[in-house]
Amino acid sequence: MFGARGGAPADSGDMDAARGLIEFIESSPTMFHAAARIRERLDAAGFTYLPEGAAWSVVPGGSYYTQRNGSSVIAWRVGSDVPAPAVGAAVSDGRRAPYRFQLAASHSDSPTFKVKAAAEVEGAGGSLRLDTEAYGGMIDYTWFDRPLTLAGRALVREGGRIESRLVALNRDVALIPSLAIHMNRDVNKAFSPNRASDLFPLVSVGDLAAGSLDLLVADALEVAPDQVIARDLFLAVRDAGRVWGAIDEFISAPRLDDLMCAYASLEAFVAASNASAVTVFACFDNEEVGSETKQGAASTLLVDTLSRVNAALGFGAEDYLRALSASMLVSCDNAHAVHPAHPELADPLAGPRLNGGLVVKEAANQHYCTDAFSRAVLTGILDDAGVRYQAFSNRSDMAGGSTLGNISNTQVSLHAVDVGCAQLAMHSCCETAGSHDVALAIRALEAFYAADIRIEGAEVVTLGA
Missing domain, CATH: 3.40.630.10 (Zn peptidases)
Known part of the structure; x- marks a missing residue:
């Protein structure tokens, strides 16, 4: 064949x-x-x-x-x-x-979304979302309904020494949810999400509160939360890349x-x-x-x-x-x-x-x-x-x-x-x-x-x- x-x-x-x-x-x-x-x-x-x-x-x-x-x-x-x-x-x-x-x-x-320095947005339904802004020119709709992680670097203070450390949570902690088609009947005709609201990723619906972001970063770095004094964090897709196709013609990642x-x-x-x-x-x-x-x-x-x-x-x-x-x-x-x-x-x-x-x-x-x-x-x-x-x-x-x-x-x-x-x-x-x-x-x-x-x-x- x-x-x-x-x-x-x-x-x-x-x-x-x-x-x-x-x-x-x-x-x-x-x-x-x-x-x-x-x-x-x-x-x-x-x-x-x-x-x-x-x-x-x-x-x-x-x-x-x-x-x-x-x-x-x-x-x-x-x-x-x-x-x-x-x-x-x-x-x-x-x-x-x-x-x-x-x-x-x-x-x-x-291209991705960068987490702002002051990032935690508390809202309806007990939600906690992250205030982000676009880094580069991504295709916005592809970021919806995908479990996402956070990664980047954090500046950690130990006494008088401030050190830059890589951080990757290595698990999915956020998601940008779509609005149901029943609430947006024209979604398949035109889709233009607002980056100042629609693209904020959801991280909790009640179990986490403001202050949790630095707790997550500190836990990943095994330091105290007050030691994390600055961070450059980005949303990242953890989906594994793959070679695919009937005769392995493609790579997607x-x-x-x-x-x-x-x-x-x-x-x-x-x-x-x-x-x-x-x-x-x-x-x-x-x-x-x-x-x-x-x-x-x-x-x-x-x-x-x-x-x-x-x-x-x-x-x-x-x-x-x-x-x-x-x-x-x-x-x-x-x-x-x-x-x-x-x-x-x-x-x-x-x-x-x-x-x-x-x-x-x-x-x-x-x-x-x-x-x-x-x-x-x-x-x-x-x-x-x-x-x-x-x-x-x-x-x-x-x-x-x-x-x-x-x-x-x-x-x-x-x-x-x-x-x-x-x-x-x-x-x-x-x-x-x-x-x-x-x-x-x-x-x-x-x-x-x-x-x-x-x-x-x-x-x-x-x-x-």
Whole structure:
């Protein structure tokens, strides 16, 4: 039956990658947890943590990472053949940069609802609800009638010391109830909930009172309630992600945007080897709310990190600017697949499909950073590696979204290309992608990280093995 259209059981390697993503997502209910998981992966791979407040010692052949706010992480590996400054100054009659960066960047946050500092709303029927506000642009109706948990970070005081701690209640404690159809007969004609009332999650109908939220947080952290002096808490879906379909074609989970790209780029970065470049993995917070924070792509985090790496290697300001001119960024954030019920909403020539491979995204309004030069570099690498890919453009009469590539480029100017994995239901609380695309994205990004890319301005690029 399945062979009629060429279907076959899923490749075990692809399924291992898909299940690895699911496990990563399940342990990453918030941006703070995602950053912590990334750091754990880097620690296990032998990377050295360099805090921003410490002096940095960086050498060729070394692997390092830093973090900001507990929610953004940048890691780098210095190629063993990156030259000493004196040697680099003499390379290729002074025109070739002494070294280069090859970067991939994603984001750790996803659309959700943030719990306010003063959050507990007592109301009718003995109810206790939480006052929340939207974080990012989610599809509101998907959040109704789902048991939800709370997760994030809390600031705990012990004497004169205040410490940030991860918190996840690890059980369902809230729900946003729908109004019965008998009380809203037109609900299937139009649905526009009020975020200042309809979307407040219910946590009790009489057994809990105001003050219980900090009790729940304190209990999870095993501290006294008065020790919890501040918190960044978010609603999160605990539903387990899953691979599904008659031949396991699909993966559905919360937060695929953008943990799918964060996971794929991290795995590719750890696996790849490149002796002649400084390879970089970046995962920024706050993309869903504009990136204009101290830990977002518009912050100084990337420029601070790269310039400090340059200095720690013994290079000067001139060398740094020359290195940037020879460098390249792959901005990784998921893309819209053709919707089976609404193919007319996709560009007829650039509508990607699930399991079609990494998507190269382009837009004339520059909301994506891809141009002909960066597209040629990346697709040339993927062609040489035999990794399939596809293209995305918005319909010409529809405004598309934006991502972090051009935002980060306002701080560190690089040749850059925007890519992502094709998915359905972007910004739903449960999204769907192709199960094979996890492994395909890892292979594509590993090929990029490993490639010998020799860029000369925007005129010539030479691709080696």
